[in-house]
Amino acid sequence: MTSPLFLPVAELPKLLARLLELGYKVIAPTIDQEAIVYSEIQSVEDLPRGWTDEQEPGHYRIKPTSNDRYFDYVVGPHSWKKYLFPPLQLISRAISGEEGWTFETCSDAPEQLAFLGVRACELAAMKIQDRVFLDGAYVDTGYQRRREGSFVIAVNCSVASPNCFCTSMNSGPRCKTGFDLALTELDDGMFVEVGSSRGQDVIEPLSLHAATTQHLNSAENLYARTVSQVSKHLNTDDLRNRLMSNLNDGKWDSVAERCLSCTNCTMVCPTCFCSHVSEVPSLDETVVERQRKWDSCFNLEFTAVHGTPVRNDVRSRYRQWLTHKLATWHDQFGESGCVGCGRCITWCPVGIDLTVEVNAICGGES
Amino acid sequence: MSNKLRLGVFKFASCDGCQLSLLNAEDELLALAEKLEIAHFLEASSIIGAGPFDVSLVEGSISTEADLQRIKDVRRLSKTLITIGACATSGGIQALRNGASYEEFVRAVYPSPEFIHSLETATPISQHVPVDFELRGCPVNTKQLVQILVDHLHGRRIRVPNHSVCRDCKLSGTVCVTVARGLPCLGPVTQAGCGAICPEFTRGCYGCYGPAHQSNPSSLMAWLSGHQHPVEQLVPLLQNFNAAAPAFSNAAKELQEGARR
Ligand code: SF4
Ligand code: SF4
Ligand code: SF4
Numbered sequence: 322m323t324s325p326l327f328l329p330v331a332e333l334p335k336l337l338a339r340l341l342e343l344g345y346k347v348i349a350p351t352i353d354q355e356a357i358v359y360s361e362i363q364s365v366e367d368l369p370r371g372w373t374d375e376q377e378p379g380h381y382r383i384k385p386t387s388n389d390r391y392f393d394y395v396v397g398p399h400s401w402k403k404y405l406f407p408p409l410q411l412i413s414r415a416i417s418g419e420e421g422w423t424f425e426t427c428s429d430a431p432e433q434l435a436f437l438g439v440r441a442c443e444l445a446a447m448k449i450q451d452r453v454f455l456d457g458a459y460v461d462t463g464y465q466r467r468r469e470g471s472f473v474i475a476v477n478c479s480v481a482s483p484n485c486f487c488t489s490m491n492s493g494p495r496c497k498t499g500f501d502l503a504l505t506e507l508d509d510g511m512f513v514e515v516g517s518s519r520g521q522d523v524i525e526p527l528s529l530h531a532a533t534t535q536h537l538n539s540a541e542n543l544y545a546r547t548v549s550q551v552s553k554h555l556n557t558d559d560l561r562n563r564l565m566s567n568l569n570d571g572k573w574d575s576v577a578e579r580c581l582s583c584t585n586c587t588m589v590c591p592t593c594f595c596s597h598v599s600e601v602p603s604l605d606e607t608v609v610e611r612q613r614k615w616d617s618c619f620n621l622e623f624t625a626v627h628g629t630p631v632r633n634d635v636r637s638r639y640r641q642w643l644t645h646k647l648a649t650w651h652d653q654f655g656e657s658g659c660v661g662c663g664r665c666i667t668w669c670p671v672g673i674d675l676t677v678e679v680n681a682i683c684g685g686e687s
Numbered sequence: 688m689s690n691k692l693r694l695g696v697f698k699f700a701s702c703d704g705c706q707l708s709l710l711n712a713e714d715e716l717l718a719l720a721e722k723l724e725i726a727h728f729l730e731a732s733s734i735i736g737a738g739p740f741d742v743s744l745v746e747g748s749i750s751t752e753a754d755l756q757r758i759k760d761v762r763r764l765s766k767t768l769i770t771i772g773a774c775a776t777s778g779g780i781q782a783l784r785n786g787a788s789y790e791e792f793v794r795a796v797y798p799s800p801e802f803i804h805s806l807e808t809a810t811p812i813s814q815h816v817p818v819d820f821e822l823r824g825c826p827v828n829t830k831q832l833v834q835i836l837v838d839h840l841h842g843r844r845i846r847v848p849n850h851s852v853c854r855d856c857k858l859s860g861t862v863c864v865t866v867a868r869g870l871p872c873l874g875p876v877t878q879a880g881c882g883a884i885c886p887e888f889t890r891g892c893y894g895c896y897g898p899a900h901q902s903n904p905s906s907l908m909a910w911l912s913g914h915q916h917p918v919e920q921l922v923p924l925l926q927n928f929n930a931a932a933p934a935f936s937n938a939a940k941e942l943q944e945g946a947r948r
Contacts, residue, residue: 353862354861354862355868356862358862379865379866379910379914380866381866381867398863398867403860408858578903578906580906581851581876581903581907582903583874583875583899585863588853588858589857606841614858617850617854620848620850621849621850622848634901635901635903668866670853670863670865670874670875670907671906671909671910
């Protein structure tokens with residue numbers, strides 16, 4: 322790959338124009354509903370320039386900053402999974418006709434999406450979902466199509482929120498692989514790394530100059546500063562075994578008293594992948610649609626086997642969530658299911674913090 | 688005798704909103720006309736059909752002496768009895784009088800209280816007769832209502848999801864109004880069904896569909912009251928259309944007791 326380039330801040334619109342000209346729909350952070358969410362943008366004006374977010378357990382606010390940076394915030398309520406693994410999918414359709422039933426597979430119209438502003442933890446989350454949906458004998462072809470069609474422009478975080486713990490999960494804040502282009506926002510422009518030949522093809526016509534040593538140093542300083550801002554830590558040493566040998570700890574009762582079983586943590590988690598499939602008939606029963614929707618281990622019905630819930634209290638459902646994410650995910654996929662993005666902590670309506678719960682249940686030390 | 692399914696619709700103490708949800712389904716009802724005969728539905732037609740009924744939809748709570756007898760008659764005449772709405776399922780807003788002074792309520796509400804002859808409590812249908820299915824909501828969702836009727840017509844078990852409203856906010860991309868704006872919202876402890884419309888319009892959920900499965904309003908209230916929401920705001924939030932649903936009324940009681948301490 323080429324060595325790092327420098328994109329002057331005034332030329333950021335050119336990168337966007339290039340993507341649009343190549344037929345990409347550009348999805349990026351933008352302000353909506355008092356939050357920084359992911360949505361389609363048409364111009365760099367749509368980016369949350371001069372805004373940042375404030376996060377605590379169960380708390381999120383956006384506020385203006387004193388600078389005019391484009392990417393001076395962390396991750397919000399949305400994650401890219403809403404594009405790669407949409408919350409509602411139509412899988413197939415059965416139609417009754419004179420010749421009997423016919424079946425058709427439905428697939429969403431392929432779209433070329435460019436994700437602008439993907440953070441390191443989110444790159445890691447995409448990799449985790451790749452393993453879930455693409456590895457092994459059963460490939461989710463819809464996911465595959467969407468994933469292959471998407472162009473990823475990562476952004477290195479310039480700040481960390483009090484809920485970020487990517488350094489513990491070895492997922493950030495520095496974007497290392499899994500992108501086509503990666504940007505680091507400096508005072509006067511973007512330090513650009515090219516991660517793929519597709520990235521090269523996109524950036525080439527912009528005829529950028531190579532980044533200078535000074536740019537490189539500024540970028541390195543920024544990475545170090547962000548790392549030092551990460552204040553939340555999770556001890557992952559032998560975490561799988563520590564959790565699995567404390568399945569009956571009394572502290573599970575304490576979290577169960579607070580947990581609402583509301584599913585927010587699983588919905589906002591960029592790696593949670595559960596869904597349920599249901600058949601929905603038309604009124605006259607001549608068309609039956611097979612729909613797939615995001616579901617959650619916190620839902621009672623999701624745990625039903627032959628109509629009877631096997632995890633019939635909040636305690637066992639919270640335990641299922643936490644131990645799957647941090648322990649049995651290793652057994653299933655050979656890695657942790659958590660990238661330390663902090664979303665489940667911020668968006669829990671009662672501020673339950675999994676790192677605090679882990680420490681309570683099996684101690685901070687191994 | 689036709690082999691159509693005979694439907695009866697009955698009203699007790701209620702506002703008629705749930706029956707309107709059924710009327711709103713006129714296109715679907717027409718489509719079902721070959722399979723379903725509306726034998727008794729005073730809100731829609733003055734024909735008073737005699738029983739028995741294959742399915743009866745019951746709106747409203749039991750609020751008078753006469754109701755006590757009439758619900759038994761409806762039950763006797765109905766193969767399947769489905770209650771519709773918060774009144775029928777938990778008592779409705781009129782159940783606010785339960786546990787309060789009935790006399791005071793009557794005097795406060797009616798200019799001529801001497802004409803009022805009702806019970807001291809408004810109670811859900813299931814407290815008086817066996818109920819086959821309770822469809823939640825204030826009012827019920829037309830789509831869910833049609834769906835359960837169609838499911839029943841085709842011999843499928845009737846069921847609706849019992850997860851929280853929050854899941855629907857997340858599916859539609861609605862940003863949480865509690866976390867991002869500090870509005871109190873009952874969504875995490877309320878059963879879905881409405882499609883999370885209030886948060887979509889920047890309102891906290893009012894709890895129209897009653898407590899979600901294994902609902903934990905005490906924890907939510909403890910968090911909200913610790914985050915600048917006074918008890919005077921939270922108790923009325925719980926005391927809406929499902930005030931008498933045990934999970935909500937217990938949480939309201941805890942808040943009031945906590946405030947007194
Ligand atoms: S478990 Fe929480 S911190 Fe970990 S990836 Fe999921 S949302 Fe992020
Ligand atoms: S941990 Fe929080 S977000 Fe997750 S189900 Fe429990 S209350 Fe809801
Ligand atoms: S707005 Fe209400 S219903 Fe929606 S996620 Fe937040 S707490 Fe849940």
